[in-house]
Amino acid sequence: MTDFVVFGEDWGAFPSSTQHLIRHLMPKHRVIWVNSIGLRAPKLTFRDTKRLFLKAWSMFRYNRQRPKCHNDAKNPYIIEPLALPFHQFRVVRKLNQYLLSQQINKVIKQQDFSQITLLISLPTAADLVGCFGEKKIIYYCGDDFEALEHVDHQPVSLLEQELAHKADLIVTASQNIAKKFPAHKTVALPHGVDYQLFSTPTDAPKDTPSSGYVAGFYGTISSWIDTELLSTTAKTMPQWQFVLIGHAKVDITLLKGLPNVHFLGFKPHHELPAYVQHWDVALLPFQRNPQIEACNPLKLKEYLASGTPVAATRFPAAEEYQHAIAIQSPGEDFANVITRAYLQQNMAAFRRQLVADKTWQTRADQLEDLIKNSDYT
Numbered sequence: 001m002t003d004f005v006v007f008g009e010d011w012g013a014f015p016s017s018t019q020h021l022i023r024h025l026m027p028k029h030r031v032i033w034v035n036s037i038g039l040r041a042p043k044l045t046f047r048d049t050k051r052l053f054l055k056a057w058s059m060f061r062y063n064r065q066r067p068k069c070h071n072d073a074k075n076p077y078i079i080e081p082l083a084l085p086f087h088q089f090r091v092v093r094k095l096n097q098y099l100l101s102q103q104i105n106k107v108i109k110q111q112d113f114s115q116i117t118l119l120i121s122l123p124t125a126a127d128l129v130g131c132f133g134e135k136k137i138i139y140y141c142g143d144d145f146e147a148l149e150h151v152d153h154q155p156v157s158l159l160e161q162e163l164a165h166k167a168d169l170i171v172t173a174s175q176n177i178a179k180k181f182p183a184h185k186t187v188a189l190p191h192g193v194d195y196q197l198f199s200t201p202t203d204a205p206k207d208t209p210s211s212g213y214v215a216g217f218y219g220t221i222s223s224w225i226d227t228e229l230l231s232t233t234a235k236t237m238p239q240w241q242f243v244l245i246g247h248a249k250v251d252i253t254l255l256k257g258l259p260n261v262h263f264l265g266f267k268p269h270h271e272l273p274a275y276v277q278h279w280d281v282a283l284l285p286f287q288r289n290p291q292i293e294a295c296n297p298l299k300l301k302e303y304l305a306s307g308t309p310v311a312a313t314r315f316p317a318a319e320e321y322q323h324a325i326a327i328q329s330p331g332e333d334f335a336n337v338i339t340r341a342y343l344q345q346n347m348a349a350f351r352r353q354l355v356a357d358k359t360w361q362t363r364a365d366q367l368e369d370l371i372k373n374s375d376y377t
Contacts (some may be wrong), residue, residue, distance in 0.1 A: 002371060003113040004031045005104065005132055007125035011035060013286050014220075015269050017142045017173055017191050017298065018121040022076065024364035031076035032107055035095065036048050037083040037124050040183075079107060085124075088155040093127050101131035117371065120167075123160035130166075136371075139167040142191075144177050144294035149223060169370060176295045176316065187370060191296050192360035197273055198305035199352055205271070205276040207264055209241040215311070215338055216279040218245035218272055219299055224292055226285045226313065227254055234335045240338070242283075245275060258342060276306045281341045284312035285334065304355045307348030311341035324351050 004025065008018045010034050015023075022031055029305040082103050083096040108116070112191045118134040119143060120126070129137055139374040145156050164170060170186040172178040178188045208214065215237075221227070221244060234242045242261045255261045267275070276282050282303040296317045303310045310325035311334070318327055326341035328334060 001031055002115050002117050002135075004029055005029060005034070005108070005113070005116055005118050005134070006076070007034045007037070007118075007122055008122045009036045009122070011076065015298075016121075018119075018140055019193070020192060020298075020360040021140075021364050021367060022119075023074070024361050025368065026076060028368070030111065030113065032079060032104065032111070032113065033076040033082050034079045034100075034104060034125070036122060037081045037085065037100070051307065075337070077107065077111065079104060081311065085319065088152060097127040097131065100128055104128075105132060120163060123156050126159040126163035126166065127165065136168045137166055139163050139170045140172075141170060141177055141181075142173040144180070144291070147290035147294050149291065154361050171370070173365065174294070174317070176294050189363060189366060189370075190358070190362035191298055191301060192358050193298070193301035193305050193355050195305050195352075195356055195359045197270065198276070198302045199307070199356075200273070202274040202277060205274050208275055208278060209262065210245060211241075213240045213280045213342070214243055214278070215240055215247070215273060215281045215283055216243035217283040218267065218275065219297075220246050221248040221250060223250050223251060224287050224289060225250070227252060228288045229313070229334050230261075230283075230285050231255050231258065234261050236335045237338065240280075243275070243279065245272070267345070272302070273306060276303060276308050279308055280345075281338050282306070282307055282308045282310050283338075284310065284315075284318060286313050288313070301355045301358060302350045307352050309341040309344045309347070310351075311337045313337075321354065324354055 004022070006018070006022055008022075009016055011019065020035065025031070078160065082099040084092050086092045102377045116132050116134040117136050117138065118129065118132060119138045119140055120129075121140045123145060141351070144149055145160060146153055164181050168180045168185065170178075171189050172181070172186060173191055175188045178186050217225075227250065230242065234255070235258065236241070239258055240260060242258075243264060244255070244261065245264045245267050247266050248263070256263070284297065284300065284303075295315065300310070300317060300321070304321065306337065312325055313328045313334070318325065324344075326337045326344065326346060328337045
């Protein structure tokens, strides 16, 4: 049986594609999950200082009070990495390599892991390849890191090139990302969806608008969300209520003062179906930039699984479903896109059918087949 050592983002944060895949592999495989070792050096800001403090506290809590079992039905064995987030300095990389290999190998020995597959989803873990006696190395690339915000692009790009060279197999979340890597060892594995969670009918939450038409969005409200577009649209559609779920990481002054815009804050992933199922239209109001051009948002398939009509700005991942959702045309008011989406109410069953076989379990099975076909035994 293959045992996995996985380098990803912090476990338990808003679930990424890596977490979804690993959750569905855990019934058959033992997993050590190493939390994020960062993609950029911290700055002297309140946000970065707070994150550094929380990471330090997590290291103390996890590494001094480890769970007795490496994982249970829902969680892997979690390691808070002893690492410094200054990957542009070779001496720091060497120090991190030494500290992390000592820390993780100790757990590997305690848990009697063998036949290890190393699965890395963050390029900053490239220096750890070869440190654990692993049989195979997978680079799971869910994002185009060269296009992401809040990334130290030059050092991360170099680390990604190193990792791609070392990897036995590169698995990407889209064909667009796959083009960056050697074709002979790269496979595109599109995102899945928790179909049962999002398609099973639920009652409407009490904090969602109870009257009028409702258009909603969930996810981090970051710079790639077109808040100006949303503000203009909300003003021209006073009969509609606009619901936004998630942490705001950008200035939302344009939206906060509008009477028909409602911020509900962060909601756990398992609560989201109750909201989206009762919206009249689900929104994908993205900016046009390199990050969005390369993205494959998890929420697109979740929206489709809910059956709710979708209004989106134009980006490549949305165009795959242009026959089932409303996509903004050049020069078109987004209010008109929402109206067109609303008129697709009778296509709910069709939208669900489009993603019914694209579950995370299916994707995990496909990844497992790649493992078996690559002599991961």
